[in-house]
Amino acid sequence: MALKLSMPQLLRTNYNVTAIGQPSLTGDVITLENDGDMPEWTKIKLPEGTMGNTGYKSPTATGDDYSGWDNPTNAYISNDTDAEAGNNQDQDYYNFDFTIPEGRTITGIRVSIEGSGGFETGTGWDFQIKLSWDGGASTTSAKSDTFNNLYDEGDTIKTLGDAEDTWGRTWSIDELSNTNFRVQVFGDGFEEGLIDHIQAKIYYTV
Ligand SMILES: [Ca+2]
Numbered sequence: 001m002a003l004k005l006s007m008p009q010l011l012r013t014n015y016n017v018t019a020i021g022q023p024s025l026t027g028d029v030i031t032l033e034n035d036g037d038m039p040e041w042t043k044i045k046l047p048e049g050t051m052g053n054t055g056y057k058s059p060t061a062t063g064d065d066y067s068g069w070d071n072p073t074n075a076y077i078s079n080d081t082d083a084e085a086g087n088n089q090d091q092d093y094y095n096f097d098f099t100i101p102e103g104r105t106i107t108g109i110r111v112s113i114e115g116s117g118g119f120e121t122g123t124g125w126d127f128q129i130k131l132s133w134d135g136g137a138s139t140t141s142a143k144s145d146t147f148n149n150l151y152d153e154g155d156t157i158k159t160l161g162d163a164e165d166t167w168g169r170t171w172s173i174d175e176l177s178n179t180n181f182r183v184q185v186f187g188d189g190f191e192e193g194l195i196d197h198i199q200a201k202i203y204y205t206v
């Protein structure tokens with residue numbers, strides 16, 4: 001995306017791009033669109049260490065190695081139509097179509113999951129998420145959380161991982177490809193989880 005700056009901002013000698021907004025990185029430069037007074041587009045090189053990310057991306061495939069849920073494709077988009085996670089059943093999600101420029105260092109992975117703990121009042125729906133870097137053959141250790149909201153209370157969103165959390169390993173860009181990357185979700189409560197949407201975001205540095 002183009003980041004639009006006003007003339008006074010462009011004329012400052014030491015403006016801070018990240019203070020204005022979070023630009024989408026393409027290669028080593030971001031393109032600044034002027035407000036009409038400058039004759040042409042301006043490009044600046046981002047300083048080393050600048051953080052970038054893919055934005056949240058949704059899966060478009062599921063059930064490569066694990067497919068224990070009902071209607072799992074309902075978790076591709078947020079529309080209050082849910083995938084139904086059975087007790088003690090795994091489901092994997094993939095084809096997130098991440099675009100990461102070559103040479104970047106992966107600094108973190110965040111998974112977002114929107115849903116509820118279903119219909120039964122109790123201890124909530126406990127779930128675990130693992131990531132795979134080799135098409136499902138190997139996984140990270142699990143992160144876990146609980147949906148305590150019931151279906152008729154509306155969805156909540158849980159996020160696991162962060163900009164500086166690589167889930168215990170060093171990732172290559174190829175390991176985040178559609179061929180390799182998997183998000184594996186496991187529900188281990190007695191209640192049934194109802195999952196509206198699953199997303200993932202990759203953080204990296206220039
Ligand atoms: Ca929802």
Ligand SMILES: [Ca+2]
Pocket residue numbers: 064065134135136137
């Ligand atoms: Ca597989």
Ligand SMILES: [Ca+2]
Pocket residue numbers: 074075076077078079080081082083195196197
């Ligand atoms: Ca949905």
